[in-house]
Structures are given as C-alpha cells and as structure tokens.
Amino acid sequence: xSEARTQILTSIRRSLKRDSASPEMVSTxxxxxxxxxxxxxxxRSNLSPSDRIDLFVSMATEVAATVERLPNLSRVPHAVADxxxxxxxxxxxxxxxxxxxxxxxxxxxxxxxVTTGRAADRDxxxxxxxxxxxxxxxxxxxxxxxxHPTTLNMMPDTHIVVLRADQVVGSYEDGWDAVRxxxxxxxxxxxxxxxxxxxxxxxxxxxxGAHGPRRLHILLIDGPSV
Amino acid sequence: xxxxSHAFKDNAHGALADERLQKALGKMKVGFQDKRTRAVAxxxxxxxxxDQSRDIKNHVLEHLDLYLERFEAxxxxxxxxxxxxRTPGEARDAxxxxxxxxxxxxxxxxxxxxxxxxxxxxxxxxxxxxxxxxDLGEYIIQLRKEAPSHIIAPAVHLNKEDVAxxxxxxxxxxxxxxxxxxxxxxVNEAREMLRQKFLAADVGITGANFLIAETGSxxxxxxxGNGDLTQTLPKIHIVLASLEKIVPTLEDATxxxxxxxxxxxxxxxxxxxxxxxxxxxxxxxxxxxxxHVVLLDNGRTAMLGTEFQEMLRCIRCGACMNHxxxxxxxxxxxxxxxxxxxxxxxxxxxxxxxxxAGHLPNASTFCGxxxxxxxxxxxxxxMMRHWRxxxxxxxxxxxxxxxxxxxxxxxxxxxxxxxxxxxxxxxVLGMLGRRKGKFRSLPLAGxxxxxxxxxxxxxxTFHQLWAERQQxxxxxxxxxxxxxSSDRKAA
Amino acid sequence: MENKTKxxxxxxxxxxxxxxxxxxVGFAAVKLLEAAGCTVEVPASQxxxxxxxxxxxxxxxxxxxxxxxxxxxxxxxxxxxxxxxxAGMIKEHYGELFADEPEWAQRAAHLKHRTxxxxxxxxxxxxxxxxxxxxxxxxxxxxxxxxxxxLGVKQQPRTLLRSVGGLTLTxxxxxxxxxxxxxxxxxxxxxxxxxxxxxxxxxxxxxGADTLLAGDMxxxxxxxxxxxxxxxxxxxxxxxxxxxxxTRDVPPIGDTRGA
Numbered sequence: 001x002s003e004a005r006t007q008i009l010t011s012i013r014r015s016l017k018r019d020s021a022s023p024e025m026v027s028t029x030x031x032x033x034x035x036x037x038x039x040x041x042x043x044r045s046n047l048s049p050s051d052r053i054d055l056f057v058s059m060a061t062e063v064a065a066t067v068e069r070l071p072n073l074s075r076v077p078h079a080v081a082d083x084x085x086x087x088x089x090x091x092x093x094x095x096x097x098x099x100x101x102x103x104x105x106x107x108x109x110x111x112x113x114v115t116t117g118r119a120a121d122r123d124x125x126x127x128x129x130x131x132x133x134x135x136x137x138x139x140x141x142x143x144x145x146x147x148h149p150t151t152l153n154m155m156p157d158t159h160i161v162v163l164r165a166d167q168v169v170g171s172y173e174d175g176w177d178a179v180r181x182x183x184x185x186x187x188x189x190x191x192x193x194x195x196x197x198x199x200x201x202x203x204x205x206x207x208x209g210a211h212g213p214r215r216l217h218i219l220l221i222d223g224p225s226v
Numbered sequence: 227x228x229x230x231s232h233a234f235k236d237n238a239h240g241a242l243a244d245e246r247l248q249k250a251l252g253k254m255k256v257g258f259q260d261k262r263t264r265a266v267a268x269x270x271x272x273x274x275x276x277d278q279s280r281d282i283k284n285h286v287l288e289h290l291d292l293y294l295e296r297f298e299a300x301x302x303x304x305x306x307x308x309x310x311x312r313t314p315g316e317a318r319d320a321x322x323x324x325x326x327x328x329x330x331x332x333x334x335x336x337x338x339x340x341x342x343x344x345x346x347x348x349x350x351x352x353x354x355x356x357x358x359x360x361d362l363g364e365y366i367i368q369l370r371k372e373a374p375s376h377i378i379a380p381a382v383h384l385n386k387e388d389v390a391x392x393x394x395x396x397x398x399x400x401x402x403x404x405x406x407x408x409x410x411x412x413v414n415e416a417r418e419m420l421r422q423k424f425l426a427a428d429v430g431i432t433g434a435n436f437l438i439a440e441t442g443s444x445x446x447x448x449x450x451g452n453g454d455l456t457q458t459l460p461k462i463h464i465v466l467a468s469l470e471k472i473v474p475t476l477e478d479a480t481x482x483x484x485x486x487x488x489x490x491x492x493x494x495x496x497x498x499x500x501x502x503x504x505x506x507x508x509x510x511x512x513x514x515x516x517x518h519v520v521l522l523d524n525g526r527t528a529m530l531g532t533e534f535q536e537m538l539r540c541i542r543c544g545a546c547m548n549h550x551x552x553x554x555x556x557x558x559x560x561x562x563x564x565x566x567x568x569x570x571x572x573x574x575x576x577x578x579x580x581x582x583a584g585h586l587p588n589a590s591t592f593c594g595x596x597x598x599x600x601x602x603x604x605x606x607x608x609m610m611r612h613w614r615x616x617x618x619x620x621x622x623x624x625x626x627x628x629x630x631x632x633x634x635x636x637x638x639x640x641x642x643x644x645x646x647x648x649x650x651x652x653x654v655l656g657m658l659g660r661r662k663g664k665f666r667s668l669p670l671a672g673x674x675x676x677x678x679x680x681x682x683x684x685x686x687t688f689h690q691l692w693a694e695r696q697q698x699x700x701x702x703x704x705x706x707x708x709x710x711s712s713d714r715k716a717a
Numbered sequence: 718m719e720n721k722t723k724x725x726x727x728x729x730x731x732x733x734x735x736x737x738x739x740x741x742v743g744f745a746a747v748k749l750l751e752a753a754g755c756t757v758e759v760p761a762s763q764x765x766x767x768x769x770x771x772x773x774x775x776x777x778x779x780x781x782x783x784x785x786x787x788x789x790x791x792x793x794x795x796x797x798x799x800x801x802x803x804a805g806m807i808k809e810h811y812g813e814l815f816a817d818e819p820e821w822a823q824r825a826a827h828l829k830h831r832t833x834x835x836x837x838x839x840x841x842x843x844x845x846x847x848x849x850x851x852x853x854x855x856x857x858x859x860x861x862x863x864x865x866x867x868l869g870v871k872q873q874p875r876t877l878l879r880s881v882g883g884l885t886l887t888x889x890x891x892x893x894x895x896x897x898x899x900x901x902x903x904x905x906x907x908x909x910x911x912x913x914x915x916x917x918x919x920x921x922x923x924x925g926a927d928t929l930l931a932g933d934m935x936x937x938x939x940x941x942x943x944x945x946x947x948x949x950x951x952x953x954x955x956x957x958x959x960x961x962x963x964t965r966d967v968p969p970i971g972d973t974r975g976a
Contacts, residue, residue, distance in 0.1 A: 005310035008469070008523050012291045015530035021292050029292045032285075032474050033440045039278045039481040042271045059494070097511075118511040121425055137495040146509035154454045172480045185304070186441045188513045189458070190501040197451040198497055201363035201379060202409040203250070203386050204257035210362055210413055211420065212451025212498065235906070242912055551895045555912040589906055591899025591913075592772060593862035611772060618774030627905070631770065635778040638764045639785065652737050663973035664945050673904040677911035678942030681738065681971035688731050688740035692759050
C-alpha cells in the first residue's frame with residue numbers, strides 16, 4: 001500500500017510541475033491549519049442573545065422541529081410526559097447518561113418510565129442534551145461521548161433535546177470555537193442536526209422519519225438551573 | 227458500472243420516448259430549481275460564499291500532497307487508518323480485505339458515488355458479502371438492479387408506482403394485499419426493512435462530502451440519517467472517498483457546507499451533517515471499533531495541472547444537472563455512466579476516456595445555466611469545449627461533420643468567396659422559399675427539418691444590400707424600405 | 718472612455734445569420750444606432766465570429782477567424798452586433814484563444830472592452846430609454862442564453878419595448894431556459910433539441926402572446942421553425958425589428974408577406 005501512497009503523491013507533484021513542496025508552501029499550509037481562520041460568516045446570526053434565540057426557534061420550527069420553552073429544568077419531566085401524551089406515545093424514555101440530565105427530578109412524574117444508556121432498537125423516545133445550537137439554521141450540535149451516545153440521536157422515533165438558552169450561538173463557527181475551548185481531542189462524532197429525518201427520494205415529496213427520528217422536540221430552558 | 231456513454235444518442239432516443247421517465251423528469255423544476263432559487267435569495271452573502279468556496283478548493287489543489295499527508299497523520303493519531311488506492315481494483319481489494327478481517331456478512335452502505343465508480347456492490351457480492359444500500363433512493367434502485375440516474379437523487383427517474391411495484395416484489399414476506407399507494411407507506415416499509423439490516427450489519431461504508439486535514443475527520447451530509455446509522459451501529463466504519471474531497475479546516479468545510487445544501491436541494495442545511503473522527507473513544511457506549519479511510523485516485527491526480535483541474539473543485543451537489551435542459555430532457559441514464567449531466571460530461575471523459583464518452587461534452591447547447599448555478603464556480607461549458615478540442619485534434623468527430631465544418635471555415639476565412647457563395651445560396655433559397663416563407667424539408671438539413679420548418683431567408687444578403695445602399699442605387703425589396711426608413715429616422 | 722461630444726463611430730458586426738437570413742435586422746440595427754447619434758460602418762472583410770469552429774473544438778480555424786475580426790474592427794470606437802451570442806464570443810472568448818500570444822491577446826482585450834450586443838449598447842452605453850416605434854400586439858420575450866448569462870442582457874430590451882406604442886409585454890415563463898438551438902447542437906442532437914424547443918413552444922403558447930421576440934437569430938430560427946411546423950400563427954421577430962419600427966418592411970420569420 002505504501003507504494004500506492006508514494007505513487008499518488010508523486011503523481012500530484014508531477015502534475016503540479018514541482019518536486020516536494022517548498023518551505024514556503026509548507027509553512028503556508030501549517031499556518032492555515034493552525035489559524036483556523038474564519039471565512040465570511042453571514043450577517044444573519046449576528047444578533048443580540050435574545051434575538052439569536054428567536055432566530056433559532058423560528059429556523060428550527062421551519063424545518064419541522066418543535067420547540068417548547070421552559071423556565072427551568074424541573075419542568076422537564078412534565079413537559080416530556082405531556083408531549084408524549086399529546087403525540088399518543090408511550091410514557092417511556094431512554095435518557096442519555098449526562099450528569100446534567102441526571103439532575104432533572106424525573107420522579108415528579110412517576111408515570112414516566114426512565115432508563116439511561118445508549119439506544120436500543122425497541123426504544124421509542126430518547127432524551128439527550130445538546131452541546132450547542134446554531135441560530136443561523138436552527139441546528140443542534142451534538143458531540144459523542146460517554147454522556148451522549150450517538151445512537152440516541154438517530155434510532156428512536158422521537159428525539160427530545162434539552163437545550164439551555166445560553167447554549168444557543170450564532171454561527172457554526174461559534175460552535176467550532178466552543179468545541180476547541182473544551183481543550184480535548186475531537187469527539188468521535190459531531191452531529192449537526194437540523195430538524196427531524198426526512199427524504200424526498202419518492203417523487204420529491206417530503207416525508208419525515210426516513211431512518212432517523214420522525215419527531216424532533218426541543219425543550220429550551222430559559223433559566224440556568226433547577 | 228459498464229459504460230454505455232458511447233451510445234448516448236440511442237439512450238437519449240429511448241429516454242425521450244419513455245413516458246414514465248418524462249413524467250418523473252417533469253417534476254424536477256419545482257423539486258429542485260425553485261427551491262434553490264428561494265434558498266439563494268434568502269442568503270445575501272451566497273455569491274461571496276461561492277467565491278470563497280472556489281478559492282478554498284483552488285488553494286487545496288495547489289497544495290494537495292501536503293494536505294493529504296496532514297489528513298493521514300491526523301487519521302492515524304485518532305486511531306484510524308488510511309488506505310491509498312490508485313485504481314478501482316485497489317480500492318475494492320482494500321475494502322474486501324477489511325471485511326474479511328472480521329468475517330463480515332452484511333455490509334450496509336450510505337450513498338457513495340465513488341462506490342458506483344468502482345462497482346463496489348458487484349465486487350462485494352462476488353466475495354460472498356451482502357451489500358445493502360440504505361439511502362432510500364439507492365435502496366430502490368438496488369432492488370431494481372438499476373444504476374442511479376442522479377448523484378443526489380438516485381431514483382429521481384422513478385414514479386411512486388414504480389417503487390410500489392419493486393417493494394411488492396422484493397418484500398415478499400409481507401402481506402401482498404397491503405396498500406403502497408402513498409409515499410408515506412413506501413417510506414415506512416423501507417424504514418422497517420432497513421432497520422433490521424442496520425442492526426445486523428458487520429461493516430458500514432459511507433462516502434465523504436469532505437475530508438478535513440486539520441482534524442483527520444470525514445464529513446457526510448444526509449437528510450435521512452441513514453449514513454449515521456450505517457457508520458454508528460457496525461463494528462467497522464469504512465469511508466470511501468476520492469482524494470480531492472479534502473479541505474484544510476473545520477471553518478473551510480463550514481463555508482462550503484453553506485453553499486452545498488442550498489445548491490443541492492434548496493435547504494438551508496441538510497438534516498444531518500456529521501463529522502466523524504477515528505473509531506469510538508474509551509468510555510463511548512456506541513460507535514465503530516475501527517475507522518478506515520479508503521482514499522481513491524482513479525485518474526484524478528492526472529487531471530491536476532491540466533485544463534480540467536477546476537473540475538476537481540466539484541462537491542457533487544447536483545445543481546448543474548438539476549438545471550440542465552439536456553439532462554431535463556433525457557434524464558441521467560442516457561449519459562451511460564456514473565456521473566450524468568454537465569459535471570459528468572466533463573468528469574466522465576477524464577475517468578473512462580474521451581473515446582468512450584466523447585458524446586457527453588458535445589451534448590450541450592453551452593447555454594451556461596450549469597456554470598451560473600455551480601456553487602464552486604466551475605466553468606463547465608469551457609471544459610466541455612476543451613474535450614471537444616481534444617476530440618477534434620484526435621479526429622474523433624464524425625467525418626461528415628468535419629467536412630462540413632471544414633468547408634464552412636474555408637469560406638469564413640475568405641470574405642470575398644464567402645460573399646459570392648452566400649449571395650448565390652441565399653438568392654436561390656430566398657426564391658424557393660418566397661411563396662411559403664419556410665421549408666418543410668431541405669437537402670442536407672434533415673437534422674433540422676425532420677423536426678422543424680426552416681424559415682426562408684429574405685433573399686439578398688445584408689452585405690449585398692448594404693453595398694447597394696452605399697452605392698445609392700438600391701431599387702427593390704427590403705433594401706429600399708430599410709434604408710429609406712432608416713434615413714427618415716436618422717434625419 | 719470616449720469623448721462625449723464626438724459622434725461615436727460604430728463598426729456593425731452583422732453576424733452571419735443576419736447576413737444570410739434576415740438582413741432587415743442589420744438595417745434595423747443601423748437605423749437604431751444612427752437615430753441614437755452614431756456613425757455606422759460595416760467592414761466588408763467580416764464573415765463570422767468563429768463560434769461554429771470554436772464550439773466544435775477547431776481552435777486553429779477559430780483563431781484565424783478571430784484575427785480577421787480583430788483586424789477588421791479595431792479602428793472603431795465600438796463594435797456592435799445584433800446578437801448576444803456573437804458579441805459574447807468576441808467579448809468573452811477571444812482573449813482565451815490568444816492566451817499564449819501576448820500581442821494578439823492585447824488586441825483581443827482592446828476589442829473586448831468596446832464590443833457590445835446591440836440593445837445593451839443602446840441602453841447601457843448610449844443611455845437610450847425610449848424608441849420611436851409602434852406595434853399593436855401582445856409580445857413575449859425569450860432571453861437568449863449567451864446574451865443573458867455572458868453579457869447580462871435582461872432588462873435592456875424590456876426597457877425599450879415598454880416605450881413602443883401599442884405594445885403589451887407579457888413575460889414568458891422559463892424565459893431564461895435554453896430553446897435548444899445551441900449552434901451545431903441542433904444538428905448533432907436534433908431529437909433532444911426538438912424536445913427542448915417543444916417545451917419552449919408550449920410555454921410560448923401559454924402566454925397568449927401573438928408575437929415572440931428575442932435578440933438572437935439562431936434561437937429565433939429554431940423557435941420560429943418549431944412554431945411553424947406546429948401550425949402556430951404566433952409571429953416571430955428579432956427585437957430590433959420592433960424597436961426600429963420596421964415590421965412593415967418584412968414579414969415575420971418563417972411567414973410570408975400578408976400572412
């Protein structure tokens with residue numbers, strides 16, 4: 001295989017009519033990779049925090065997500081149970097093993113069955129947090145990790161996301177800055193999720209829930225904590 | 227796939243006569259063009275983002291070796307592996323070898339045009355593996371044993387009745403009296419069938435919209451979420467990508483993502499944009515245990531440094547074919563290979579040879595719509611013309627056509643002869659056509675008059691009449707009225 | 718660029734299709750340019766812009782023809798053609814032909830900046846906003862591809878048409894979609910070309926207009942040919958014929974006098 005590697009790299013250099021790259025070229029590339037400079041970021045999301053949240057809500061709603069605003073985390077069990085009832089769904093949720101979600105007083109709605117872990121095939125509804133949310137297009141940003149298995153984003157029919165208002169940023173670039181501020185390696189998976197799963201593959205008519213969730217319900221928490 | 231590009235004309239003939247296909251193609255305008263127009267209108271920075279996206283890729287192509295080396299180093303640092311492949315054969319072998327290492331049986335696949343390019347499914351089947359396409363459109367055409375007719379909407383040539391027919395046949399354990407009339411029922415059935423495959427798969431193969439040098443990440447963009455289930459549930463995730471997919475940083479990928487979905491489907495952003503970096507991490511509860519990137523050249527490095535280099539900026543959004551009137555008339559299968567429409571007319575001769583695909587760059591009116599909507603500002607008509615130049619140099623165009631062109635050029639380079647010849651020809655045609663104003667047939671012009679009338683010329687040529695006017699001796703016909711009314715006006 | 722008080726000296730690039738099929742369009746161009754205060758000359762050494770060779774991959778002949786055009790027209794203040802396609806060829810493609818011949822590249826660039834499609838020249842360069850013409854009828858307008866996408870000809874013909882007495886303009890749905898002419902394309906792939914022009918004539922008929930206009934003879938011959946074959950009585954004309962008030966001088970394209 002290393003022979004193929006050498007040949008491909010040689011072929012590139014031959015086509016570009018040069019030998020290995022000059023020191024200037026190497027430093028151009030190194031600097032660009034280190035700087036991660038932003039290109040043009042659309043003005044659309046350059047807003048005050050409250051307008052930014054409004055933009056997020058309207059963009060998410062436009063792509064068929066639903067958004068419910070709650071004053072604090074203690075309202076989450078009621079909101080989840082009421083939402084499931086309104087959709088005629090069983091009162092069972094698989095919750096991500098996230099420390100913040102663990103502080104939710106789930107026992108306030110004893111009829112709601114709560115388990116934690118990754119998603120299994122039979123799980124109908126998941127509850128996860130989000131790492132961040134992008135106002136520009138109403139997009140949720142999810143990082144995989146022990147506290148957020150990716151399967152919870154993708155397998156259940158219904159995905160409920162608990163998002164704090166202060167996590168809503170303007171642009172994807174703001175999201176990347178937040179990822180880098182963690183000062184950890186890239187997670188295995190970064191999911192940008194914009195509305196529920198959909199397909200237009202049959203006669204270009206929009207159908208929700210192709211393989212991923214049919215419903216994406218966002219609980220937007222205005223207050224900072226319980 | 228076996229190319230039928232050489233038979234483009236016959237393919238097109240069949241496509242034009244296919245009523246079901248024509249009905250399906252008729253829906254593309256509302257489905258794609260109008261949505262793109264609306265999405266672009268909502269983003270004032272769209273054209274500047276196109277410029278920047280073009281510049282990012284141009285920069286990458288000039289430093290391609292360096293970025294690929296950095297990409298590989300970062301994939302390895304994150305626990306993955308890069309397989310460099312010069313040819314489709316090397317890529318197929320690399321993939322089969324990975325599958326064998328875990329005794330794989332079922333391989334799920336996200337949509338990948340590179341997999342079509344290297345005929346991966348056939349090869350997997352020959353090696354005892356069961357490839358399962360999971361993108362709904364790809365799944366449908368896999369059941370029908372067809373090739374995709376569009377790079378982002380593989381089943382765009384089919385109507386829902388076609389799909390229902392295929393599902394009835396393929397899903398033969400289900401109730402034969404169930405209703406599959408509505409698209410919703412078809413989507414639900416596919417979801418049920420494919421969920422079992424996702425759970426049973428040993429290996430998941432996805433393509434990549436981008437490779438990111440900075441982090442060693444690969445990026446896929448889907449609406450269905452099939453690519454995510456494909457790469458999250460099995461033990462092994464294989465990314466199959468051609469090497470020009472690389473961009474420097476997360477920011478660069480982000481910029482191009484802003485033009486991708488808007489150009490492709492007219493969405494602000496696709497439902498799922500997923501950045502995958504290495505295998506699952508310690509403590510993760512899901513995700514693949516192995517992460518492989520199969521990096522394919524297949525003629526691309528040879529396009530660098532040529533007049534076709536700019537084609538390597540292509541991000542496979544499909545906007546060019548969504549807006550192409552020729553594609554709209556004949557559909558994707560007529561083009562005869564993996565990549566249809568304008569981008570295919572440039573890329574295909576580069577990958578399978580202009581001898582085989584010579585029709586494609588000719589089957590364009592150069593209307594320029596493709597270039598005007600290309601998010602990467604690829605000058606597609608210009609590059610189709612470059613292919614025509616290569617064909618002309620190799621004397622590949624039909625002899626009769628070359629002869630005709632040669633005679634025309636001989637006159638065009640000799641103004642006096644041109645005047646004389648055109649005077650005689652138009653004089654005769656003008657006289658013959660005077661009574662009806664048009665011809666229903668003309669010798670040597672069957673290509674035109676089989677389908678259209680040929681409007682008759684006025685009779686005298688402009689230069690003839692102009693000379694008469696200049697000499698002040700115009701006496702008959704258009705010249706008199708033309709010059710007199712002109713004088714009246716100028717006075 | 719030029720001294721405003723001076724009378725602009727315009728070299729008319731007639732185009733081969735106008736020369737051969739529709740000389741009236743050439744005289745309409747002359748009339749419009751003279752009415753706008755230009756001196757118009759028609760260099761006798763012109764034939765064609767070279768597009769048929771260029772788009773067939775015959776670069777050598779194209780260059781020979783381009784050199785002849787450059788020589789014939791470089792002494793004029795402006796080069797004007799009643800065609801977006803031919804003006805686009807001179808303006809947008811000659812430079813590329815001479816990429817490795819600096820002297821000719823410079824001469825091509827010199828010509829590029831002074832070459833215009835007729836209607837955009839009248840509106841954008843000369844600042845004309847109205848013409849002295851009458852036409853009783855409802856017209857619809859097809860935007861030819863090269864003029865539209867290479868030269869930005871879109872509003873200019875509509876601006877001038879609005880000043881024509883008695884004329885109603887009704888927009889053509891899909892006005893910017895190619896009619897399927899494409900130069901040699903319509904001969905090499907007649908069946909596809911026919912499908913495209915067939916879609917176009919459906920759209921044209923739906924507008925209810927009695928007259929179809931465009932600014933390029935190739936597209937006009939194609940659309941007129943299809944309309945006539947379908948038995949349509951929609952009249953087809955080059956936009957310059959209407960703007961120059963010369964519709965009484967010549968029957969519509971593909972029709973006979975009195976039709």
